[in-house]
Each structure stands twice: as structure tokens, then as C-alpha cells.
Amino acid sequence: MKPRTLSSVASAQSPTENGGSSGRSGALSAPPVVLEQAVQKIDVNPPKGTRDFPPEEMRLRNWLFNNFREVSRLYGFEEVDFPVLESEALFIRKAGEEIRDQLYCFEDRGNRRVALRPELTPSLARLVIQKGKLVSLPLKWSAVGQCWRYERMTRGRRREHYQWNMDIVGVPEVTAEAELNSSIVTFFKRIGITASDVGFKVSSRKEVLRCYSISENLFGKVCIIIDKIEKIPLDEIKKDLKSVGMSEEAIEELLQVLSIKSLTKLEEVLGGAGEAVADLKQLFSLAERFGYSEWIQFDASVVRGLAYYTGIVFEGFDREGKLRAICGGGRYDHLLSTFGGDDIPACGFGFGDAVIVEEKGIIPELSVQVENIVCALDHDLQGAAAKVATLLRDKGQSVDLVLENKPLKWVFKRAARINAQRLILVEIQSGKRDLKHSLSKTEASLLFFNLFVKPKLPYRVNGI
Amino acid sequence: MKPRTLSSVASAQSPTENGGSSGRSGALSAPPVVLEQAVQKIDVNPPKGTRDFPPEEMRLRNWLFNNFREVSRLYGFEEVDFPVLESEALFIRKAGEEIRDQLYCFEDRGNRRVALRPELTPSLARLVIQKGKLVSLPLKWSAVGQCWRYERMTRGRRREHYQWNMDIVGVPEVTAEAELNSSIVTFFKRIGITASDVGFKVSSRKEVLRCYSISENLFGKVCIIIDKIEKIPLDEIKKDLKSVGMSEEAIEELLQVLSIKSLTKLEEVLGGAGEAVADLKQLFSLAERFGYSEWIQFDASVVRGLAYYTGIVFEGFDREGKLRAICGGGRYDHLLSTFGGDDIPACGFGFGDAVIVEEKGIIPELSVQVENIVCALDHDLQGAAAKVATLLRDKGQSVDLVLENKPLKWVFKRAARINAQRLILVEIQSGKRDLKHSLSKTEASLLFFNLFVKPKLPYRVNGI
Structure with missing residues (x-):
């Protein structure tokens, strides 16, 4: 069985696909909008008099x-x-x-x-x-x-x-x-x-x-x-x-x-x-x-x-x-x-x-606060990083798991933004990465790294 | 200046008082209900498909x-x-x-x-x-x-x-x-x-x-x-x-x-x-x-x-x-x-x-839980009881303050219902009240009294 096209058999279908819906008992009074190219931008504000809570x-x-x-x-x-x-x-x-x-x-x-x-x-x-x-x-x-x-x-x-x-x-x-x-x-x-x-x-x-x-x-x-x-x-x-x-x-x-x-x-x-x-x-x-x-x-x-x-x-x-x-x-x-x-x-x-x-100007400073940020330094280590995150979460600690391969600089910025107390980098144990090199002085001072996990494959997680 | 009646001057007012409201810009479509004698009982259920959360x-x-x-x-x-x-x-x-x-x-x-x-x-x-x-x-x-x-x-x-x-x-x-x-x-x-x-x-x-x-x-x-x-x-x-x-x-x-x-x-x-x-x-x-x-x-x-x-x-x-x-x-x-x-x-x-x-029948047993119940044993001691309650609340403890003069039996029942860990009775220090007498055995076993405050006037609060 090979994938084949359905577009030909479907050609009888009206391009606006509005036709069939009018008979529904729960039909809306306005006709359904067709979501195609060149869609008009919706009003991105909440309805008049209401609020979003970002x-x-x-x-x-x-x-x-x-x-x-x-x-x-x-x-x-x-x-x-x-x-x-x-x-x-x-x-x-x-x-x-x-x-x-x-x-x-x-x-x-x-x-x-x-x-x-x-x-x-x-x-x-x-x-x-x-x-x-x-x-x-x-x-x-x-x-x-x-x-x-x-x-x-x-x-x-x-x-x-x-x-x-x-x-x-x-x-x-x-x-x-x-x-x-x-x-x-x-x-x-x-x-x-x-x-x-x-x-x-x-x-x-x-x-x-x-x-x-x-x-x-x-x-x-x-x-x-x-x-x-x-x-x-x-x-x-x-x-x-x-x-x-x-x-x-x-x-x-x-x-x-x-x-x-x-x-x-x-x-x-x-x-x-x-x-x-x-x-x-x-x-x-x-x-x-x-x-x-x-x-x-x-x-x-x-x-x-x-x-x-x-x-x-x-x-x-x-x-x-x-x-x-x-x-x-x-x-x-x-x-x-x-x-x-x-x-x-x-x-x-x-x-x-x-x-x-x-x-009264008594609004407290409430910043986002995630205890750990966990990042795999290599795409193949995503699974290992996931395991580290799971271990920490099982202990009741919050973890922002970095879900993509990102440059270290990006990770440090993110860690600073979420006020992470700990950054955990997951990498293959081979040679030492010189972190200082990839960080400006300011960036380095923003962060507090108290743990690096450098597992061999199969990796080990120490000290958590 | 002596209170006098306004009912005579107000007699021109229509008894249904509906008259004046129809011109309001925000007026409701249904006429206002007059809240007088022999009111029909409202539907006490939440609207169809919605829930109360007692x-x-x-x-x-x-x-x-x-x-x-x-x-x-x-x-x-x-x-x-x-x-x-x-x-x-x-x-x-x-x-x-x-x-x-x-x-x-x-x-x-x-x-x-x-x-x-x-x-x-x-x-x-x-x-x-x-x-x-x-x-x-x-x-x-x-x-x-x-x-x-x-x-x-x-x-x-x-x-x-x-x-x-x-x-x-x-x-x-x-x-x-x-x-x-x-x-x-x-x-x-x-x-x-x-x-x-x-x-x-x-x-x-x-x-x-x-x-x-x-x-x-x-x-x-x-x-x-x-x-x-x-x-x-x-x-x-x-x-x-x-x-x-x-x-x-x-x-x-x-x-x-x-x-x-x-x-x-x-x-x-x-x-x-x-x-x-x-x-x-x-x-x-x-x-x-x-x-x-x-x-x-x-x-x-x-x-x-x-x-x-x-x-x-x-x-x-x-x-x-x-x-x-x-x-x-x-x-x-x-x-x-x-x-x-x-x-x-x-x-x-x-x-x-x-x-x-x-x-899955995994609903946890979640009962009400108030740490203290505080009760004045005499009407004149309401203020003293209020002070005791304030002291405890300032320490972060929850207090159900009994707001009326109630028989002791009632207080014990209430303490049991709210799962109070401590019952505090506020009374004048004069003679000993024999609690056993006012309690059935079952009631007594339901409760754990670890503190009685018996202040002299001006009262003292001990041991809190």
C-alpha cells in the first residue's frame, strides 16, 4: 500500500467548506471563518474591560x-x-x-x-x-x-x-x-x-x-x-x-x-x-x-x-x-x-x-524562580538530560529542561532570566570544557553553578 | 431632635416601586422583582449544567x-x-x-x-x-x-x-x-x-x-x-x-x-x-x-x-x-x-x-481542619476570647472563635466537627469546672484538650 493523493477525489468539495454546517442544531450565528492564506490578524487584546494574566x-x-x-x-x-x-x-x-x-x-x-x-x-x-x-x-x-x-x-x-x-x-x-x-x-x-x-x-x-x-x-x-x-x-x-x-x-x-x-x-x-x-x-x-x-x-x-x-x-x-x-x-x-x-x-x-x-506601591518583587536548569550539551544526550530532570523532580525540585540544542551562552541567559539556583550541564565525560571562555564576566557573575553532571555513556549522575 | 415617621410623606410612592426604573440606560429587560412578603422561593440549584462548590x-x-x-x-x-x-x-x-x-x-x-x-x-x-x-x-x-x-x-x-x-x-x-x-x-x-x-x-x-x-x-x-x-x-x-x-x-x-x-x-x-x-x-x-x-x-x-x-x-x-x-x-x-x-x-x-x-475511587479524605477552637465561657469574656484568638493567629495558627454564648456540649460538638486539635476555654479563674460532667464518654474521647485558659480579669493567657 502506497500513499496516494486524495485531492482529486476531494475536488467536489467547495473550497470554502461552509456549505455543510448550516443545518447543525448548535450552529453559530456567524459563518465559520476559513483559515487559509492571508488571514486577517485577529484582535490580540482581551475583550473590552477584561484582562489577560501573563x-x-x-x-x-x-x-x-x-x-x-x-x-x-x-x-x-x-x-x-x-x-x-x-x-x-x-x-x-x-x-x-x-x-x-x-x-x-x-x-x-x-x-x-x-x-x-x-x-x-x-x-x-x-x-x-x-x-x-x-x-x-x-x-x-x-x-x-x-x-x-x-x-x-x-x-x-x-x-x-x-x-x-x-x-x-x-x-x-x-x-x-x-x-x-x-x-x-x-x-x-x-x-x-x-x-x-x-x-x-x-x-x-x-x-x-x-x-x-x-x-x-x-x-x-x-x-x-x-x-x-x-x-x-x-x-x-x-x-x-x-x-x-x-x-x-x-x-x-x-x-x-x-x-x-x-x-x-x-x-x-x-x-x-x-x-x-x-x-x-x-x-x-x-x-x-x-x-x-x-x-x-x-x-x-x-x-x-x-x-x-x-x-x-x-x-x-x-x-x-x-x-x-x-x-x-x-x-x-x-x-x-x-x-x-x-x-x-x-x-x-x-x-x-x-x-x-x-x-500604595506595595507590590512585591515576584520574579520567576526555577530551582534547576538542566541542559544536554549534545543532541544525543537529550535522553540523559531528561533522566536527570526526572531525578530532581522526583525529589520535589523544579527543573527547566532545555529542550533543544542551544549555544551555552543562550543557556546562561535563560538561567539568569528564570533565576535558576543551579545549572546542570549534561555532557560526555571527556576533557574539560572551559566555561570561562564562553562567558562574559557579567554573565558569569549572574550565575551560580554548583554542579556539573558529566556522565559517561551510560552516564552516571553524581551528587544530586 | 426626635425620630419621626417618614411613612406619611412617602405615601405617594407606588407600593411596587417599579415605576422609576424603566428609563435607565442599563435597565434589565425583566421588571425588577419586589422583595416583599410571601416571596416565591427561588430555584436553589445552580443553573443547569453548573456546580456549586460547598x-x-x-x-x-x-x-x-x-x-x-x-x-x-x-x-x-x-x-x-x-x-x-x-x-x-x-x-x-x-x-x-x-x-x-x-x-x-x-x-x-x-x-x-x-x-x-x-x-x-x-x-x-x-x-x-x-x-x-x-x-x-x-x-x-x-x-x-x-x-x-x-x-x-x-x-x-x-x-x-x-x-x-x-x-x-x-x-x-x-x-x-x-x-x-x-x-x-x-x-x-x-x-x-x-x-x-x-x-x-x-x-x-x-x-x-x-x-x-x-x-x-x-x-x-x-x-x-x-x-x-x-x-x-x-x-x-x-x-x-x-x-x-x-x-x-x-x-x-x-x-x-x-x-x-x-x-x-x-x-x-x-x-x-x-x-x-x-x-x-x-x-x-x-x-x-x-x-x-x-x-x-x-x-x-x-x-x-x-x-x-x-x-x-x-x-x-x-x-x-x-x-x-x-x-x-x-x-x-x-x-x-x-x-x-x-x-x-x-x-x-x-x-x-x-x-x-x-x-478510580482515589478521592482523598479531606476533612476540615482548624487548629484551635476558642470559646468564652461567659458573655463578658468575648473580648478576652478575641484577644486569645488574635494571639494565636499572629503566630500563624488557625482559630475558630466561638462568637456566641453556647453550652459546652455544643462547643465540644463543634470542636469535633472541625477536627480542632486544641480547645481553649476562656473563663474567670475561680474554682474548677468539672468538664467530665458535661461530656458523654464518646464526646470526651473525640476531643483532645491540651490547654485551658482560665484568666483572672484582667486575664492572663498562659502557655500559648
């Missing part, structure tokens, strides 16, 4: 996520995750939330309304309801997940970011909020951010707003408007509050309360020991015991922009005032019932993937 | 991913990632690929055609083209990412899975394929899978098909058809090959070649020393040196179902024959030019998130 970016991301995970571990939290794609219904709440209005939603090929998650908490609530009595409370869950938003405006803002969440489900007491704040402080300290860089503003929705007996319906809306108090002009805030039905008098009084920055003053103004003041006092007392008092301060204007918070709310802020909230969270005791489940007291926070790290 | 599943996933990452480290690969959402154009290739026909694509809110990635390689190629001369070859990149597909048929198959990829870009020699196979074997060994559980079938598209001078256009299509040879009846295969323009005679000859399971036989049949036979011989020789000969075998019928492979292809298979390909990969020297870039020789593999682990 090695140098990925090292930074891993460093950050490892810190998130290590703090979660220290606090005895268990890691969880949820689908990045959820039913749209899970995120449809009161209008006015930025997060809801920028939902990255679409219709799937089966005509279901779905969304790339804008946050993790609704999925967590869904899973808690699903598990029901199977879980023993309190749950302490952490997650690091990608979240999406879609803005029509072109502001150069990203459409995706990663978020670290920690949530405590089943604890009605403010000890839970204290624990969450403590974990964020622990994270900051680990990565080298101090109390003079950032702080927490803490308040409670319970009193500051609830005391006005704002109706259930209005409550979330008012919070969402107030959340923008530092981002948009005060006149706009007033207009928005009026448009949801508040009288001018009520608005003025509310804004006055919101300007309070001291818990004592709040107590005075609100008159008497309400639940929220008591909660906040306990939080500040616990903060002292935990040892993070200097990080935390009362600020009545903090309400957070999510509809579901019910009690204490907090947000991390940049003391220089350059950044938007670094992280934020609070208590959401009634979220589960909005999904039709039984309420369980809960609180949690979300922490974005750390603009703060870039802003 | 703690027990997440531990397994982390264990698996850590093994993927550790193998990548041992082989000196750098980790990268790409957006899970890419432009649809990146994945539109020759029809007939399962992966292409099941693309999870949709139109975004800005009317762009996008897709949740079905695989990682096209994104890698995009990034390599983008980086251009900025990277020093060879690149050795690894990634673990979620991939998506959309099937209309309801087969109970998942729509997402995670995939581990390792790719070598810039090495034309078969040493690269040998290295990749070696890394997969290393992974199998690490998790306890042996050469009697799984193996690799290896072939090369170069000779087995190319020898027939199948035209460029037909080549990918024929490969995609042949890839289904073990999944659909032979008659269907023949029909499909005929429909793309092959004569019956050619089909018979092709199928005969594909049935060859020995490299010697192939050489005989093809007559002479072609490039592919030489490649395969080198691969088998290197496999011996790397030490994984028993894992690898020649099988001419392996061609893989992706259009872009050009040379050696391989797939991991379950020797019991229960599973579809466990992993697969090969050489794709011309993928970059199909995107309009300059070609760089490359090869890689994708490894799904391990049905094999479940199938």
Missing part, C-alpha cells in the same frame, strides 16, 4: 489570593465557590443599586435569562437555603471569585474583577462583624498596609435610618441614594431623596444625622439607648480587645449601596482619599427570606482585587 | 488544582490566565469540531458576539501574538481555568468544567511532547494513578493522514471525523468521510492504516522513514529515558478532535474503557498564523477536572 501579572494575583486564603484559614473559614454564571433572577432586586443596574446579563442559547455574577453573596444565600438543615451553624465561608459588570458608558473601567468574600451565617451578635473587621485588618497588616494608610468607617442602618420609620419599601432605596453622598453633589442627593417621596424637612434632618462622626453625639441626637448604638458600642469595645481600634471609626454617612443590608455596615477607605471604597460589608439578616428561605442572621464583606496594592 | 467539594477541587500547580512548578512552567469571556471570533474555526459546535456564545449588551471560552489554547495563542518579541522563547506556560460548552440536548452533561493546560511555545523538537507527557505521568503518579489504570495513545497527524495528501481544506475535517471512531458506528464514520469527498477505496485504505497499533507495522505500511515515524520513534526513546515507557503506546487511530493539531497527538485513556479521553493534546505549529500572527512551533495539552479521580 506570568508577571499571574504571580501578583497568586500572591494576593494566597494572602486572602491564608487570612481565611487563620480565621477558621472554609472555602467555597459558586458558578460565575447564575440565573438573572438571583440578582434582580430594588432598582437604584449600581451593581444591579450594571448587571452583565444576557439570554442563553436556550432563551434563559442568565447573568455573569456581579457579586458572590446572593449565590451564597442560594446555597445556604439549598443545604437547609444539612449544615451546622454558624457557617464561616470564604470565597475568591471573579465578578462582572456591564456599563454602557466608556469610562475605561474594567468589566471584571476578583472579589474576596468572608461571610458568617448564623450569628446574630455583633461579635461576627468584629471578627470580620479583624480579618480584614489581619490581611492589611500581612501585605504591609498600616492604619495610617487605610481605615474603616462603621455605622448601622438600624438606627440612623430605621429610626425615621422609613417604610420597608423606601428603606433600601434611601440607603442606595445616601451611599452616593461622597460621589455626587449634595443637591443631586436631595433631589433623589425627594423623588422617592421624602419631604424637604425630613431630608434636612436625615442629612444632619448622617453628618455625625461620633458615637456619643449620635446617642445624644437619637436620644436613648437604641439597639444600633448598643451594637456599635460593642463593636468598638471588641475592636479594642482584638487590637484594631486605631483602624476603625464611626461615620453615620456610611450606609453601603446594596439593598440587602439590615444592621451594621462598614467600608474600608483610603486615608488619602484617592480611592473609592476598598472593601465593604455588613449585616444582612433578611436576605434569605427575600429568596423565599427562612431567615438566618448573617453578615459578610467583599474585598475587590486590591487597587490599594498598586496605589 | 466546602467539601472545594477541598477536593483545591487538592486537585494544587496537584496541577505543583506538577507545573516541578516542570518549570509559569502560570498564566486569560478572560473566561472572549470574542466569539477567537473560537470560530472549521465546522465539525464538537468544541466549536457547542460554543457557549451570546450577544452582549453592546451587541458584540462573545463566548465563554470552550478551551484555553486560542487565548494563549492570542496572548503570544500580542506579546510578540517581548517574550523569550521557549515559553512554558500552565493554566487552570474554567471552560464552557452549550449543548441543546439534555444529556445531563455539565456545561462547565475546569481544565489544566500546559503549553510549550517555541520548541519544534519532539522533546517538547516528551516533556508534556512526562508531566502528565508525574501528575498521575502523585495522585495515586498507575500505568495499569491509564495510558497514553500516541500518533502523528503528519504521516497517518498527511501521507494521503489530503488537501489542506479536508485535513482538519477528516481528523474531526476520525476522532469519533470509537464513539460512533463505523458505518457513520464511512458515511461522513464520503460526504466530505473521499472515495470508498480511499476510505477503506485510510481505515486500514488507522487500525495499526505498532510503529514497526506503520513504518512497513507507509514505506520508508517519514518525518512522523522519526518523531514517534524519538518520542518512544525519550519516554524510556524519562521513565514512562509503560504508560505510552502507539495507536494510529488517535487524531484528536481539534482542527489545529499538525503533528504528534496524544490522549490519556482509561484502561478499563469506561471513560472518554482523560486528557489530550498535541502539536499545533500553525495555530498562530490562522490568527494572522507569525507561526511559532508549539504543543500543549488539556486535562479535564478529573472524572478519573472519582472513577
